[in-house]
Amino acid sequence: MKHIITALVQNQPGVLAHVAGMFAARGFNIDSLVVGRTEDPELSRMTIVVVGDDRVLEQVRKQLEKIIPIVKVRDFMNVSYVERDLMLIRIHATPEKRPEVVELVNLFRGKVVDVAKSSLLVELSGAEEKVEAFIELARPYGIRELARTGIIAMPRGTQSDSRQTDEADE
């Protein structure tokens, strides 16, 4: 089972290596790990998708909290949230097939960002299932290249402060 965890980290050298090393050393499986800046220039946010049962999730959360430059950890268990995965995908499309592909892109509210003789470069974002559904439908045309950012997520507004991680142990 997949779980989303976010960690607010101090911008210090080695934090990413520390987190990645901890996952490797303890045998946790990561589906994706995204790091990016936040509203505070001293902090970055990592969004990690972990594969495992509830006990694994619990250990991952606690082990992350032990890393000193990690300021706050939040898991998205029992929380309603918004997730996004951004994809760039180059699809094989000859001039004859192009309208079909564009139609598909429009259905998914994607964007064609580059057109070449025999291919289209498409930008698409959304929840993971949406992105994967598009990939399946694009496959018959031929996928030349594909890159995804991995998931970032945020709880919905009403409950963004609903769970204090350090109380969750009790």
Place this chain on the structure above:
Amino acid sequence: MTKKSKSSEGASFLGASGAELFDRILQEEGVEVLFGFPGGMVLPIFDRLYSSPIKFVLSRHEQGAAHMADGYARSTGRTGVVIATSGPGATNIVTGLANAHMDSVPMVAFTGQVRSALIGNDAFQEADITGICRPITKHTCLVKRVEDLGRAMKEAFYIARTGRPGPVLVDIPIDVSTSKLAQEPNLQIALPGYKPRISGHIRQIKLAAEAINASKRPVLYVGGGVIIAGASEALRELAHKGKLPVTTTLMGLGAVDEADPLAMQMLGMHGSATANYAVQDSDCIIAVGARFDDRVTGNTATFAPKAKIIHIDIDPASISKNIKVDIPVVGDAKDSLERIIEFIQPVDRSPWLEQIAQWKKRYPFTYEANGNIKPQEVIDTVARLTDHDAIVATGVGQHQMWAAQFYKWRKPRQAIISGGLGTMGFGVPAAIGAQFGNPGKTVIDIDGDGSFTMTMVEVITAVRYDQPVKWIVLDNDYLGMVRQWQEMFYGRRYSATPHPCPEFKAIAEGFGARGISIRDRAELADGLNEALRHPGPVVVDVKVEPEENVFPMVPAGKSLHEMELGKLA
């Protein structure tokens, strides 16, 4: 974040070099002794130490210095400090840091690093020591500017000694120690992600007390956390108020006086049969400052099958890591125990206590005192001659288990033992560190010939600094614990375990220590007595029964009650 421009003593650092700042911050932190070894990238710091009031102890190998700092910390509760140069100096302390990390020992290690501009260029004696040490320390930090050095040091000491203690590494490029401070450094600790002060939730405290009150066959399972937290007195009070039998882990030895009728001694792979049977029969395990290590639990699937599990620990990550816990209490052991005591009701548990008394009577740790000198007899004799009151370090192996079984520990911070990492060679230098922290006290290293040989060069250090450590080597010319496994599980094929030893007496004398060699049972007590009364460092080489085994033994992967009792059966 508040700007604080002066040290806590109010003196200015303006114009000071990094090396001077280093020295002055160590003094502010109350460091009295520094263990280490010099080298190119720490030259400016050593130049400063030349005139510092802090005592510097030169080891013969950096690993020795790291274990000395560790032994000093374990025996005193203060933070041990070690310093080494870049590259090989730094990599030589890696084992020492990993060892301290596994056993939650407060330590700060300083390493020199090549000039900032050269980092990453494979410079001479360069190693990415912060990268190497990240998974085996509580925290690491590379200082890039002299302005950050003081704060990094203050944070290192704070992190090392608070919460679940552990080693912190601070890596200092040489240009940082030579640079002069052009402005007052900010020394204010800024660790937004570190909240070490945790107090157990009152609801959990009450739940724990209720479960204890309701239990008929409780067992207190006590680890090193009780010693670290200074919770021994609270533990004793709880045990007596609730009539709770106590077993300790290897790290918890001394947390409870083993002469106490409620004490069941150590549990686990080589624990007492009483403790192991009690755990397997218990209906309520109260784990305090322990972490359900595989050497303690045996097969986790069948560990304490009838028991409700209460777990008190300051590290939330220890809870439900190996064993599913029913009632977690995340908090300091002393604080938690003191609060639980209030809710404990006196309950009549005489059938349980009687059962335990019977086990204790039937299954004491034992050996046959005849023929060759038995290693257990040596420890028995040492324990008697020192009234169970010495500070005792060990290496790792059979001798370590016999020391754990036979010394009959009395008080906290008396056992200086490498538990989690199981580092052979730990005892020789750790005993020296403990002696520095406890001048005038009897400090002994009960060692095996394998462990002793690994680090015996540090005997020179004790001689040089006049530290009267007594090393007692249980010499069986084998790497005994591995040999025991080969005997029991590999058809007596003694692959690489015969370990013929040199004349330790002659080596000791060559190093400038006293050497005593004991070959006969009749000489044992006198020889040991002579060593203990000698005012300086002594190495006692005792040739013991070569193929003696440690029992009881829970074979790997078996349940605690499936232990092999050896001669007890």
